[in-house]
Amino acid sequence: MIKRPIDIVVLSDIHLGTVGCNALQLLQYLNSIDPKIMILNGDFVDVWNFRKYYWPESHIMVLRTMLTMMTNGTDIYYLTGNHDEVLRKVSSLQLGPLFIRDKLNLELNGEKVWIFHGDIFDITMKHSKWVAKIGGKGYDLLILFNRIINRTTEKFGRGKLSLSKKIKNIVKKAVRFIEYFETTSIELAIDQGYDYVICGHIHQPKIRGYENEKGSVIYMNSGDWNKNMTSLEYAYKEWNLYKHVNQKKIKRKIIY
Secondary structure, three states, X not given: OOOEEEEEEEEOOOOEOOOOOOHHHHHHHHOOEXXXXXXXXXXXXXXXXXXXXOOXXXXXXXXXXXXXXXXXXXXXXXXXXXXXHHHHHHOOOEEOOXXXXXXXXXXXXXXXXXXXXXXXXOHHHXXXXXXXXXXXXXXXXHHHHHHHHHHHHHHOOOOOOOHHHHHHHHHOOHHHHHHHHHHHHHHHHHHXXXXXXXXXXXXXXXXXXXXXXXXXXXXEEOOOOOOOOEEEEEEOOEEEEEEOOOOEEEOOXXXX
8 A cells, every 4th residue: 555645644532442432444544644743632542431341452553553653754742631641740751753742832834833632721621620531431432322323223224323422512512612612722822923723622623714913823623533533634835634534635724
């Protein structure tokens, strides 16, 4: 297989160690690209919901594939998230081509890029972490239940349902939270003089341009590998949002 050369790939919210992780699809994607830099933007391993009895071969293969990529010259930056926050204790660690950080600043083609997971903007993480952890376990069970339901509905030609998505939208008031999250990230990035800000955390892949009286910025979110199976790719001096389901890139769409 001829691999696509990429300067930078950004992946977030893979959640290895949970039933919701689409590890096989992630393996297909990893085996199709040859990045110089890979950025794992938080929640790569789901420490919150990790169980010794659930660590399938496909999840092991993801780790092996990334180790092989590092051996072949790819630098990997592991940025900490809320589900793997335990790594924040060692967030200045470097092991050869593996870097553990809380955030990452890059300059690409003369433009400043700010990358971080984004859970610092989540009020539930900051003030009611135990509630968020319970919700995380419940969401994982919903994904498993949703898969069982979908097998049944597809047999009867009814198509797939997304129970977890609907319930999450209701319980967490996701629409308002996402707007708050994106607006906060954008305004802070403009204040700090960045041209791009890249987040994860909310599982909503997007590339969005924004400007106000203080300046402008392009907000990007790499999505997740539970539902959307998306990543951000930087190649030929351009950012694109890649969606694995359709096996193609979604070209950048700037909305002002």
